[in-house]
Amino acid sequence: MLKTCKKCFGEGEIPVMDIKVKYPVCNRLGKVDVPEGMEICDNCKGSGGSHSPLVKNLCLVCGGSGFVPAKED
Numbered sequence: 676m677l678k679t680c681k682k683c684f685g686e687g688e689i690p691v692m693d694i695k696v697k698y699p700v701c702n703r704l705g706k707v708d709v710p711e712g713m714e715i716c717d718n719c720k721g722s723g724g725s726h727s728p729l730v731k732n733l734c735l736v737c738g739g740s741g742f743v744p745a746k747e748d
Contacts, residue, residue: 677706682720700741713742 679685680698685705688695697703700721707721715721719734721741733739 676709676711678709678715680705680707680721681715681717682722707741710742712745714745716741716743 680687680701683689683698683701683705687698687701687703687705689698690696701707707715709715716723716734716737718736719725719741722734723731723737723739723741724734725732734741737743
């Protein structure tokens with residue numbers, strides 16, 4: 676199911692040092708394909724963790740998947 680990207684808010688780009696760059700999680704589409712029964716992780720905004728050129732730290736909430744079980748309403 677396609678849901679609006681929580682990091683770029685559906686724009687497909689995020690600001691980085693005064694320029695807008697393509698957000699890799701939604702591939703500049705502004706939408707993320709979320710598995711059935713899951714939702715985008717609020718902690719990492721779907722990225723799976725923090726990324727730097729030298730290391731990737733996995734999100735402790737989603738374990739690096741970018742998704743968490745959907746909350747029951």
